[in-house]
Amino acid sequence: MFEEYNPINEKIFRVIDNDGKVINKKWMPEIDNERLVKAYKDMLFARTADLQTVSYQRQGRIYTYPPNYGQEAISVATGMVMRDEDWLVPAFREMGAYLAKGGTLKDIFLVFMGHEDGNVFKNANHMLPMSVPIASQLIHATGIGYEIKYNKKKEVVYAFCGDSGTSEGDFHEAVNMAGAWKVPVIFMIQNNQYGISTPFKVQTASKSIAIKSVAYGIAGIQVDGNDIFAMYQAIKAASDYALAGNGPVLIEAMTYRKGAHTTSDDPTKYRTKEEEDAWDLTDPLKRMKAYLISKKLWSQKEEDALVVEFKKEVERQFVEAENYPAYKIGDVFGYMYEDMPDDLKKQQNDYENFLKWKEARK
Numbered sequence: 001m002f003e004e005y006n007p008i009n010e011k012i013f014r015v016i017d018n019d020g021k022v023i024n025k026k027w028m029p030e031i032d033n034e035r036l037v038k039a040y041k042d043m044l045f046a047r048t049a050d051l052q053t054v055s056y057q058r059q060g061r062i063y064t065y066p067p068n069y070g071q072e073a074i075s076v077a078t079g080m081v082m083r084d085e086d087w088l089v090p091a092f093r094e095m096g097a098y099l100a101k102g103g104t105l106k107d108i109f110l111v112f113m114g115h116e117d118g119n120v121f122k123n124a125n126h127m128l129p130m131s132v133p134i135a136s137q138l139i140h141a142t143g144i145g146y147e148i149k150y151n152k153k154k155e156v157v158y159a160f161c162g163d164s165g166t167s168e169g170d171f172h173e174a175v176n177m178a179g180a181w182k183v184p185v186i187f188m189i190q191n192n193q194y195g196i197s198t199p200f201k202v203q204t205a206s207k208s209i210a211i212k213s214v215a216y217g218i219a220g221i222q223v224d225g226n227d228i229f230a231m232y233q234a235i236k237a238a239s240d241y242a243l244a245g246n247g248p249v250l251i252e253a254m255t256y257r258k259g260a261h262t263t264s265d266d267p268t269k270y271r272t273k274e275e276e277d278a279w280d281l282t283d284p285l286k287r288m289k290a291y292l293i294s295k296k297l298w299s300q301k302e303e304d305a306l307v308v309e310f311k312k313e314v315e316r317q318f319v320e321a322e323n324y325p326a327y328k329i330g331d332v333f334g335y336m337y338e339d340m341p342d343d344l345k346k347q348q349n350d351y352e353n354f355l356k357w358k359e360a361r362k
């Protein structure tokens, strides 16, 4: 696959078209029907949760949230291939992958309610916290890859990053050393066309992100990130390649952030309705749904009933997060040093006095 779709040839890997028809039979994966329907349900769950969370933020019940809306195929396809022993090194916009690893919506809600406890993802094996400092997580991914290779383990690291993250020095350092050390890391770049309001065309003079793999001497591929079949195949091939000891793979998944960057952003200020409508035709859920309906594996009726159930489940986990015990002040100050220095002790003391003063004013 990586030879056929060498990014130097500027050929994007795609299996179905925008209407859900198979256009690349050679690469259509053999996945049993039950697993296929499960993948669609996972995308639907992520989308339902995503839209509902934005509405909670508008109600003032959660501080902020970065929507995944439109990008669901990438993280759900990752979840189909990623195993328990593999590592997930997240950015902050791949909900389907967190859930596949064993993370919960409640964990995600806690993070965006300001509780670091959520970021522990305590039920997820081999998963790092979400990383808001852009691209810094990629360095950790390469480090984990080094350990895996050093100890001759059979594990893969899935490291997520956005298109704008590839302009950071950390991206270069991580991908370069992963290539030099031939470590089993899959760099999953979600090219959603924007870094907040910065469009991809001004992000780099490079023809694509995938083509950068050529200079690093590693395998790379540009994939239609809204085509779950293509994503599944590319990730599966990358995983096999890395497990066979061939080194890292850079996957550029072409997608579109249908929502805002975060709930503090207003995309109408920097992009047009025409552009949004054009990308809407490529929506990952619409395409997979059309495929499943054509095979009589899914119906609108089933979907409507499921969404009702999903909404209840999202609400249940959200309320649990809302009722989570308040953050302990000591936790904010206590994790940095074994013996807290005097100036930090003073900061904690000042802050506690401030809270007492605030309470007394009520």
Ligand SMILES: Cc1ncc(C[n+]2csc(CCOP(=O)(O)OP(=O)(O)O)c2C)c(N)n1
Pocket: 093, 132, 133, 134, 135, 161, 162, 163, 164, 165, 166, 190, 192, 194, 195, 196, 257, 261
């Ligand atoms: C090191 C660093 N610089 C700047 C920021 C502010 N910031 C937050 S998100 C973002 C854009 C990220 O864009 P991209 O990597 O394309 O990912 P996306 O948000 O589109 O998923 C920026 C600049 C940050 N969080 N960290």
